[in-house]
Amino acid sequence: MEEGDYTFQLKVTDSSQQQSTAVVTVIVQPENNRPPVAVAGPDKELIFPVESATLDGSSSSDDHGIVFYHWEHVRGPSAVEMENIDKAIATVTGLQVGTYRFRLTVKDQQGLSSTSTLTVAVKKENNSPPRARAGGRHVLVLPNNSITLDGSRSTDDQGIVSYLWIRDGQSPAAGDVIDGSDHSAALQLTNLVEGVYTFHLRVTDSQGASDTDTATVEVQPDPRKSGLVELTLQVGVGQLTEQRKDTLVRQLAVLLNVLDSDIKVQKIRAHSDLSTVIVFYVQSGQPFKVLKAAEVARNLHTRLSKEKADFLLFKVLRVDTAGCLLKCSGHGHCDPLTKRCICSQLWMENLIQHYIWDGESNCEWSIFYVTVLGFTLTVLTGGFTWLCICCCKRQKRTKIRKKTKYTILDNMDEQERMELRPKYGIKHRSTEHNSSLMVSESEFDSDQDTIFSREKMERGNPKVSMNGSIRNGASFSYCSKDR
Incomplete structure (x- = not known):
């Protein structure tokens, strides 16, 4: 329309x-x-x-x-x-x-x-920068080794978009972060050891502005540290049930003869696939007193050596104190892993005490004094040995000196004179004028050994008889010029 x-x-x-x-x-x-x-x-x-x-x-x-x-x-x-x-x-x-x-x-x-x-x-x-709040100072007493640091109180006008916890370089390296919590508001730590830890919390907002705050965790030693004993058993940690643990504790009480005391198990951890470590202490008296770990370990080792191998529920592989309790004579520190002293410079272990006496590691000997003592002993030993050798040589050389043999050398030809000349260039003063008297080869014969050579006399002077008389009525005169 x-x-x-x-x-x-x-x-x-x-x-x-x-x-x-x-x-x-x-x-x-x-x-x-x-x-x-x-x-x-x-x-x-x-x-x-x-x-x-x-x-x-x-x-x-x-x-x-x-x-x-x-x-x-x-x-x-x-x-x-x-x-x-x-x-x-x-x-x-x-x-x-x-x-x-x-x-x-x-x-x-x-x-x-x-x-x-x-x-x-x-x-x-x-934009205003954020304000970090790491949580301040915390004190942790072992055996409690876990803690949570809360940084959620950090603030920003536009909101915080990232958290980052950084461990200080001077802090102990031990201790584990749980589930990557170092990138969250709350940092979760476990397996901490004795020492002071410092952590820096850095928070960042959406504009990239950041702020940092510091939190410290002081891990104090276990007050029962001096009484903790470490017992290593040949059993997997998964096979050690609660019932077996209670049975083992009762057996230890009988073995240590501490039925009126309490054996407190502080920690159970795996040592390997086939071994388990049990950390315990013995508490007795009122008020409660913790027995020294060294005495308990020594007593347990002695009792185990006397009992049958199957006295305990499981085979014992090792008995030791849980912590290193050695003082190292004030000249070193104790290694917590090997339980032995690491000596400072110019100090060494007392080898006599370690290998002969109680075997406890120490740092008692000064390297300077040991060096001086070793040098002195070496000099004395060398001097004494040299003196003994000299005395033995002198005794071998000490003999009665033999006297010289003489013979009549008249009417000898030149060849015979050469044969009877002294050996080794030895000259007698009479041979300078004539060769009628020669020195014999032996200088150590006695006076009774002075003889005349029969054969030489007869060839040189047939008038001489064996007993020194003159044949045919001729006389023989022994004067000084004939010597």
Whole structure:
């Protein structure tokens, strides 16, 4: 129907042919269309850095419905990207610090349109750095070796995005972090040893600002340390049930003859796949007194050596004190693993005490004094040995000196004179004038051994008889010039 007035008549007839009519008028007036209303949304204020912003025009309206949307950037830094600009909701990325203005245009079916403007302000945040709270100082007494450091009280105006716990380089290296908790608000530690630990907590906010705080954990020694005994058994730790442990404790009480005392098991841990370590102490008296570990270990070792091998429920592999209790004579420190003294420079272990007496490790001997003593003993031993050797050589050389043999050398030819000349260049003073007297080869014969050579005399002077008399009545004179 078009614009105008329309009249319609209705005529009705019944069975008797009676009729009636009625008239209705329809007026068609021109359309009364209203333009749409564009709504780009309230202005926005964002904090840099920001990844994206949403432009929402879905609140725009029209009496017959909107059929067209369009977003456009009309003001502000140009380095922006827009997506879905022909839809009710658009997205803007690449925003920098500054003020942006975006315009929304909407149209209805009749082509009527409307616009709206949206302002987006991107500002640089005045960020305050976070405040770290690591938890301060804590004291832990062994055998309790686990603790949790709570850094959740750290604060930031925009919120903390990361936590990091850092162990100080001067802290003991022992101690384990549970489940990577060094990157969470609460740091969980276990297996700590005696010493002072320092941990630094660093917290960081979304802007990259950070702050650091320090927490310390002082692990004090076990007050029962001097009484702890370490017993190594040949049994897997999984096979040592609670019932077997109670039986073993009763057997130890009988073996140590401490039925009126209490044996307290402090720790059970695996030593290897087939061995288990039980750490215990003996407590007696009122008030309670802990027996010294060295005495208990020595007593237990002595009793085990006397009893049968199967006296205890399991075979004993080793008995020792749990901690190293040696004082090392004040010149060293005790190694907690080997239970032996590590001596300082210029000190050494007393070898006599270690190998002959009680066998306890120590640092009693000064290397300087030991060196001087060793040098002195070496000199004395060498001098005494040299003296003994000299005395033996002198006794071998001491003999009775033999006297010289003599013989008559008259009427000897030159060859015989050469044969009877002294050996080794020995000369007698009489041989300088004549060769009638020669020195014999032996200088150590007695006076009774002085003889005349029978054969030489007879050849040299046939007038001489065997007993020294002169044959044919001739006499022999033994004077000085003949010597």
